Each structure stands twice: as structure tokens, then as C-alpha cells.
Amino acid sequence: MSRLRAEHLYKVFGRRPEAAVQRLRDGAGREELRADGITAAVIDASFEVRAGEIFVVMGLSGSGKSTLLRMLNGLLDPTAGRVLYDGRDLTALSPRELREVRSRNISMVFQHFALFPHRSVLENAAYGLEVRGVPRAEREERAAEALELTGLGGWERSWPDELSGGMQQRVGLARALATDADLLLMDESFSALDPLIRRDMQDQLLDLQKRLKKTIVFITHDLNEAMRLGDRIAVMRDGRIVQNGTAEDILVRPANDYVASFIQDVDRTRVLTAGSIMEKPDPERLDPERPGGSAGEHAATVPSGTPLAELFAPFAHSTAPVAVTDERGQLAGIVTRERLLAALGEQPTTEVTA
Ligand SMILES: Nc1ncnc2c1ncn2[C@@H]1O[C@H](COP(=O)(O)OP(=O)(O)O)[C@@H](O)[C@H]1O
Ligand SMILES: [Mg+2]
Structure with a gap:
């Protein structure tokens, strides 16, 4: 449910602001307007809160x-x-x-x-x-x-x-x-x-x-x-x-x-979460009878929202993967030490925009 909604908001300071909005809609840049003493402070902002x-x-x-x-x-x-x-x-x-x-x-x-x-x-x-x-x-x-x-x-x-x-x-x-x-x-x-x-x-x-x-x-x-x-x-x-x-x-x-x-x-370790980098469980290694558990050994069990920063401690003591649970406490996946390091080293990819 959206409480607050902004639809194509513009705010222009300076002379004839409406005309300036039209110029922006026609593709004029902010710098072009600035040269005429007009500040386009907000341009076509839309979002929902x-x-x-x-x-x-x-x-x-x-x-x-x-x-x-x-x-x-x-x-x-x-x-x-x-x-x-x-x-x-x-x-x-x-x-x-x-x-x-x-x-x-x-x-x-x-x-x-x-x-x-x-x-x-x-x-x-x-x-x-x-x-x-x-x-x-x-x-x-x-x-x-x-x-x-x-x-x-x-x-x-x-x-x-x-x-x-x-x-x-x-x-x-x-x-x-x-x-x-x-x-x-x-x-x-x-x-x-x-x-x-x-x-x-x-x-x-x-x-x-x-x-x-x-x-x-x-x-x-x-x-x-x-x-x-x-x-x-x-x-x-x-x-x-x-x-x-x-x-x-x-x-x-x-x-x-x-x-x-x-x-x-x-600091990627505080934004990325265990749930976002986990591997889906390998059915061979899981024990479906035990909620949140598996047949294999785990360094720790953490909820999926846990920041990566908190995964270092378990890995300091064990080479076993960390088990990740969903909101119901069921096993949702695992994070291995290699996976953690790879996620931290990954460079973000930018989409090419025309
Ligand atoms: N009342 C105003 N009259 C003229 N220009 C303004 C006014 N308020 C803000 N601006 C200009 O609009 C632009 C955006 O300002 P502002 O919204 O305060 O940015 P921010 O909060 O991100 O620092 C700036 O270039 C600022 O100088
Ligand atoms: Mg401000």
C-alpha cells in the first residue's frame, strides 16, 4: 500500500518556470537552463513510499x-x-x-x-x-x-x-x-x-x-x-x-x-546478507527431518538477513559451511567460505544505458 506518491514532480526556480519544465521535457539539460539563470532543482521525480x-x-x-x-x-x-x-x-x-x-x-x-x-x-x-x-x-x-x-x-x-x-x-x-x-x-x-x-x-x-x-x-x-x-x-x-x-x-x-x-x-559486508549469496541446499547433504538442520556439519546457523560481516567469526573456527534459515527457521541454503570471499571480491556490473 502506498502512503505517499510522487508523480512526475518538477521544481524550477527562476523566471517562467513552466516554460522551463517544457524545455526539460523536450530534452533540455539542467546546465542549459542554468546558463539562463534558471535552476531545475527537481526534474521528473516519481516514486512511491x-x-x-x-x-x-x-x-x-x-x-x-x-x-x-x-x-x-x-x-x-x-x-x-x-x-x-x-x-x-x-x-x-x-x-x-x-x-x-x-x-x-x-x-x-x-x-x-x-x-x-x-x-x-x-x-x-x-x-x-x-x-x-x-x-x-x-x-x-x-x-x-x-x-x-x-x-x-x-x-x-x-x-x-x-x-x-x-x-x-x-x-x-x-x-x-x-x-x-x-x-x-x-x-x-x-x-x-x-x-x-x-x-x-x-x-x-x-x-x-x-x-x-x-x-x-x-x-x-x-x-x-x-x-x-x-x-x-x-x-x-x-x-x-x-x-x-x-x-x-x-x-x-x-x-x-x-x-x-x-x-x-x-562496506559490502554490512549490506549484503547471507540470504543474498547463499547456495540453495544440496538435497544429498540435507536431512529434511530436522528443521533448520542438515546431516552435514555446520560452522553456524544464521537467519537469512544476517549481514556478511557476521559470518567471518564462524569461519574463523571452522571450514564447514554456514547454514542459512528462512523466516520459519527452515534451512534455506548454505554459505561456504569460498562463496563468502567470492561475493566480497565481486565487482558490480553496470547496465549499459543508452
Ligand atoms: N528557494 C530557492 N531559490 C533558488 N534556488 C534554490 C532554492 N532552493 C534551492 N535552490 C537550488 O536548488 C538546487 C537544489 O537544492 P536543494 O534541494 O537544497 O539540494 P540538497 O538538499 O540536495 O542539497 C540547488 O542548486 C539550490 O541552490
Ligand atoms: Mg538539503
């Missing part, structure tokens, strides 16, 4: 990510194209209806989260509810729950300047969670944090997501972050989405040389 997934938009600075995100919550009007939220065309709503949807269903978390210095952590987390006119007792209760969820339980009465940068960013997340909005739009929300704290926040978001099942659009310029968080990832370049797929799709089948150059630095 399913309920409960983390959809990541990844691209270098200036590639159009923030502009795209602002169109998704109606802060910016598309020059062309539509945004559908639960099937409703955001671009066709009256200003009042749009404000209603924005305040009730959509929350935004920015990179630099501005806390009010003279309000307590609790009041800061409750701010989104205050704006909506939720009575004090209720908003404080919901804000306290949200702070608890983000690991800030006990800090309610503290002041923002008593918190570290990472904790302040958590207050931002708590503010968004407290509103109960089911769509979270996160624009480089962790980019300003130190690497360790950032990783911590990524873990926390994944953990929260398991429980809360929000629909999240997460923007980042960091491919490793994209791959850790994204159920699906859209890669943007110069205003266009050049690939849209799972981390594994992007790693194994990059759509073009641009994406291929991006993924060179990605």
Missing part, C-alpha cells in the same frame, strides 16, 4: 533532496507534477486543508534542530502539540512518552543547554514522535552529529521504527547511512532520481557509472 517503510533519498549537496522533501509536505508547490498522500492530491488541497494535513499527519525533523533555550526539554518536546492546541496535561504526557522512546526519560525538567548535541537531536525526534504524525520527513537529521553518536541515532531510529511502524522519508548525503536505514533508496543526481531500489539492488546492480562510483566505498 509504502506505509511503514523507511524510504531514503540520497544524493550529493545540491542534488535537490531538500526541495523534493519540501514538496512532499506542501511547503513548496511543485512547478509540475503531483504529490498524493493516502490517495489525496496535496497540490489540490485548499490552504486550510493543507495546513490540517501538515499539522496532523506529517512531521518534519531537520538537521539543525532549534530548541527553545528558555523552555524545558519536556516543553520543547511538547511544542508540536502546543501549536495544535492540545491541552497542557495531555501534551506533557505524550511528550514524556516520546522522550522515553528516544532514550531521554528523566531529562524532562532539564534545559536544552544541559544536553549534548546528540541529545538535542533526540528532542527533535521526540517532538516529531509526540505529534503522532504517521509520516516523518527527516532532512539530514543526523548529519551534524559525530560519527559514533550518529550511529547510535541510526540504531535508535531503526529500533523505534520496529515498534512504531511510521512511514519515514529520510534524506542523507551519506550512502552508508542510506544503506543502513533504507528499506528502499532513491539516488538523486542533479535533480533527477537515477536509481530507486533496495540497498542490495544498488550495490549489486548500480544503474549507471555514477551510482557505481558512489558505492565503491560502501
Whole structure:
């Protein structure tokens, strides 16, 4: 089920934007328009975000990510194209209806989260509810729950300047969670944090997501972050989405040389999974009577979603293959040491695009 849907979105800044869209549709390039003082920030972007997934938009600075995100919550009007939220065309709503949807269903978390210095952590987390006119007792209760969820339980009465940068960013997340909005739009929300704290926040978001099942659009310029968080990832370049797929799709089948150059630095052992490289079981060597087991010796048994990084330890102690089980715990395949090494050495193949 798609919660959010972008259809052929364009955003052009400059004179006569509609005419510029027509030029783009007729094949004009971004550079050509730039020479005329026109910025094509987003060009023909289409995608769907399913309920409960983390959809990541990844691209270098200036590639159009923030502009795209602002169109998704109606802060910016598309020059062309539509945004559908639960099937409703955001671009066709009256200003009042749009404000209603924005305040009730959509929350935004920015990179630099501005806390009010003279309000307590609790009041800061409750701010989104205050704006909506939720009575004090209720908003404080919901804000306290949200702070608890983000690991800030006990800090309610503290002041923002008593918190570290990472904790302040958590207050931002708590503010968004407290509103109960089911769509979270996160624009480089962790980019300003130190690497360790950032990783911590990524873990926390994944953990929260398991429980809360929000629909999240997460923007980042960091491919490793994209791959850790994204159920699906859209890669943007110069205003266009050049690939849209799972981390594994992007790693194994990059759509073009641009994406291929991006993924060179990605840690493949953390993206590829046992299930993606396993060999289907050899019936001769299996014992079908034993669920998840086989007649042969195994170095270990792991679920199919296990990252390759976690297969090294079993192979350090044994030359036997690792058994891979499916979601029901049944044996789905095996990974041999050779298979693991081959998967890590493989160079991704790029499809030739005309
Ligand atoms: N309000 C605006 N007016 C003019 N140009 C803009 C405006 N907002 C963004 N841009 C331009 O659009 C392009 C995409 O910007 P942005 O969406 O902020 O990219 P990103 O978030 O990926 O860094 C950039 O060239 C930027 O300068
Ligand atoms: Mg941006």
C-alpha cells in the first residue's frame, strides 16, 4: 500500500518556470537552463513510499533532496507534477486543508534542530502539540512518552543547554514522535552529529521504527547511512532520481557509472546478507527431518538477513559451511567460505544505458 506518491514532480526556480519544465521535457539539460539563470532543482521525480517503510533519498549537496522533501509536505508547490498522500492530491488541497494535513499527519525533523533555550526539554518536546492546541496535561504526557522512546526519560525538567548535541537531536525526534504524525520527513537529521553518536541515532531510529511502524522519508548525503536505514533508496543526481531500489539492488546492480562510483566505498559486508549469496541446499547433504538442520556439519546457523560481516567469526573456527534459515527457521541454503570471499571480491556490473 502506498502512503505517499510522487508523480512526475518538477521544481524550477527562476523566471517562467513552466516554460522551463517544457524545455526539460523536450530534452533540455539542467546546465542549459542554468546558463539562463534558471535552476531545475527537481526534474521528473516519481516514486512511491509504502506505509511503514523507511524510504531514503540520497544524493550529493545540491542534488535537490531538500526541495523534493519540501514538496512532499506542501511547503513548496511543485512547478509540475503531483504529490498524493493516502490517495489525496496535496497540490489540490485548499490552504486550510493543507495546513490540517501538515499539522496532523506529517512531521518534519531537520538537521539543525532549534530548541527553545528558555523552555524545558519536556516543553520543547511538547511544542508540536502546543501549536495544535492540545491541552497542557495531555501534551506533557505524550511528550514524556516520546522522550522515553528516544532514550531521554528523566531529562524532562532539564534545559536544552544541559544536553549534548546528540541529545538535542533526540528532542527533535521526540517532538516529531509526540505529534503522532504517521509520516516523518527527516532532512539530514543526523548529519551534524559525530560519527559514533550518529550511529547510535541510526540504531535508535531503526529500533523505534520496529515498534512504531511510521512511514519515514529520510534524506542523507551519506550512502552508508542510506544503506543502513533504507528499506528502499532513491539516488538523486542533479535533480533527477537515477536509481530507486533496495540497498542490495544498488550495490549489486548500480544503474549507471555514477551510482557505481558512489558505492565503491560502501562496506559490502554490512549490506549484503547471507540470504543474498547463499547456495540453495544440496538435497544429498540435507536431512529434511530436522528443521533448520542438515546431516552435514555446520560452522553456524544464521537467519537469512544476517549481514556478511557476521559470518567471518564462524569461519574463523571452522571450514564447514554456514547454514542459512528462512523466516520459519527452515534451512534455506548454505554459505561456504569460498562463496563468502567470492561475493566480497565481486565487482558490480553496470547496465549499459543508452
Ligand atoms: N528557494 C530557492 N531559490 C533558488 N534556488 C534554490 C532554492 N532552493 C534551492 N535552490 C537550488 O536548488 C538546487 C537544489 O537544492 P536543494 O534541494 O537544497 O539540494 P540538497 O538538499 O540536495 O542539497 C540547488 O542548486 C539550490 O541552490
Ligand atoms: Mg538539503
